[in-house]
Amino acid sequence: MKKSLHTIDFEQRRKQLLTKIKKGVAVFPAAPEHIRNNDVHHEYRQDSNFYYLSGFEEANSILLFDSNSKTHFQMFVQPKDATKELWEGKIIGPEGAKKDFGAEAAFPSNDPKFFDEAFIKALLEAEVLYYRVGHNEDWDRRIFTLMKKAIRQLGRTGRAFWPIHDPNEILGEMRLIKTRAEAEQLEQAANITAEAHVSAMKIAKPGMFEYEIEAALYHAFRGQGAGRLGYGSIVAGGSNACVLHYVANNKKLEDKDLLLIDAGAEFEYYTADITRCFPVNGRFTPEQKEIYSAVLKAQKSCVKMARPGKSMKDLHNHAIEILVEELKRLKILKGTTTNLIKHKAYIPYYPHGTGHWLGMDVHDTGRYFSESYDTPRKLEPGMVITIEPGLYFAANAKGPHKYQGIGIRIEDDVLITASGNKVLTTGAPKEIEEIESLCNSN
Ligand code: GLY
Numbered sequence: 038m039k040k041s042l043h044t045i046d047f048e049q050r051r052k053q054l055l056t057k058i059k060k061g062v063a064v065f066p067a068a069p070e071h072i073r074n075n076d077v078h079h080e081y082r083q084d085s086n087f088y089y090l091s092g093f094e095e096a097n098s099i100l101l102f103d104s105n106s107k108t109h110f111q112m113f114v115q116p117k118d119a120t121k122e123l124w125e126g127k128i129i130g131p132e133g134a135k136k137d138f139g140a141e142a143a144f145p146s147n148d149p150k151f152f153d154e155a156f157i158k159a160l161l162e163a164e165v166l167y168y169r170v171g172h173n174e175d176w177d178r179r180i181f182t183l184m185k186k187a188i189r190q191l192g193r194t195g196r197a198f199w200p201i202h203d204p205n206e207i208l209g210e211m212r213l214i215k216t217r218a219e220a221e222q223l224e225q226a227a228n229i230t231a232e233a234h235v236s237a238m239k240i241a242k243p244g245m246f247e248y249e250i251e252a253a254l255y256h257a258f259r260g261q262g263a264g265r266l267g268y269g270s271i272v273a274g275g276s277n278a279c280v281l282h283y284v285a286n287n288k289k290l291e292d293k294d295l296l297l298i299d300a301g302a303e304f305e306y307y308t309a310d311i312t313r314c315f316p317v318n319g320r321f322t323p324e325q326k327e328i329y330s331a332v333l334k335a336q337k338s339c340v341k342m343a344r345p346g347k348s349m350k351d352l353h354n355h356a357i358e359i360l361v362e363e364l365k366r367l368k369i370l371k372g373t374t375t376n377l378i379k380h381k382a383y384i385p386y387y388p389h390g391t392g393h394w395l396g397m398d399v400h401d402t403g404r405y406f407s408e409s410y411d412t413p414r415k416l417e418p419g420m421v422i423t424i425e426p427g428l429y430f431a432a433n434a435k436g437p438h439k440y441q442g443i444g445i446r447i448e449d450d451v452l453i454t455a456s457g458n459k460v461l462t463t464g465a466p467k468e469i470e471e472i473e474s475l476c477n478s479n
Pocket residue numbers: 268299300310393399425448
């Protein structure tokens with residue numbers, strides 16, 4: 038196979054990992070399959086770390102890295118099987134893993150002896166095992182059993198068990214700083230997602246159901262080549278917007294409802310994460326406008342602030358400060374800003390954080406703190422974050438009656454650059470006039 042940019046990326050990632058696991062052996066099992074019922078499985082998606090290192094999408098596979106041996110990278114994969122391939126499609130097999138996926142050696146995974154023997158052999162030469170404990174009990178048992186076997190093979194040495202390090206932190210650090218190619222893939226996911234949000238603004242009308250909009254989003258995602266959703270779409274009309282993880286998406290949209298959509302397409306294993314809110318009848322009410330403008334002010338100011346040297350905590354504190362000022366201006370909170378923040382008076386209206394890392398996973402991996410976990414980590418070029426403040430006034434909850442039932446969140450995906458940032462989600466408008474004009478354009 039001709040080496041595409043992609044193949045080279047995976048190879049570079051493996052090289053980088055090997056430099057970080059000196060005298061170590063690392064094991065990455067593929068994501069397990071989950072049975073939905075009888076012989077039907079839930080949709081399969083490869084584990085993000087596994088895919089990041091290999092580009093290999095098949096279940097029942099294992100990656101084995103050994104920094105001590107000449108064979109640094111082995112794969113254990115499903116063997117070719119004509120009957121299974123007839124039902125389920127092409128299986129790459131060990132030969133394919135070597136030829137197209139960079140494995141220096143590859144063996145069938147259906148016979149456990151191949152992995153077990155290779156693992157023990159590698160472990161006997163290693164000082165550290167890199168394996169993610171606590172993620173999969175079957176795998177934990179298998180690894181511990183093999184470690185016991187290996188130590189028995191050593192005879193009476195008195196040596197301790199190999200220390201086990203979680204490779205997720207190493208991978209988290211690697212995945213956190215995006216290469217140019219990764220940033221481009223995220224931008225592609227963001228463009229696809231933005232276009233879907235725009236089409237939702239155009240088609241939504243009072244009387245439609247939330248699931249019709251959910252279906253339109255999915256149509257737009259898949260129609261533009263996205264592999265799947267990055268997470269379950271939240272399509273929340275009216276006060277459903279105040280339920281932060283609303284996924285029922287089955288309510289009828291009423292005339293004066295706002296519709297909050299939090300949805301993201303996954304494109305080649307990188308996901309976008311966009312939230313927009315718009316009036317289903319095409320015009321914000323004065324109360325909706327007031328709350329929307331308050332959130333927009335905080336959101337835009339945080340975007341402006343996001344640059345190397347600032348932390349996610351700085352952005353969150355900044356969002357809180359502006360939202361508290363706005364809540365005071367709207368006479369929802371009374372008191373000094375310092376006191377209101379100190380006593381967390383904003384929590385009933387703003388109960389969540391202002392953003393997170395974004396990448397292969399919507400809540401992407403990577404440390405939020407310094408290496409010693411004692412200070413918030415500063416943003417660096419190549420990181421991609423979301424910025425997503427909101428205000429929520431659940432029906433019959435705290436706050437003035439006129440705002441009850443309004444829930445607003447505005448969420449963009451932002452690439453941190455050397456000079457500041459680049460918003461990847463500008464394709465989804467967030468200014469009131471632009472939104473109203475789109476809503477009335479169909
Ligand atoms: N869609 C999940 C989030 O915004 O964090």
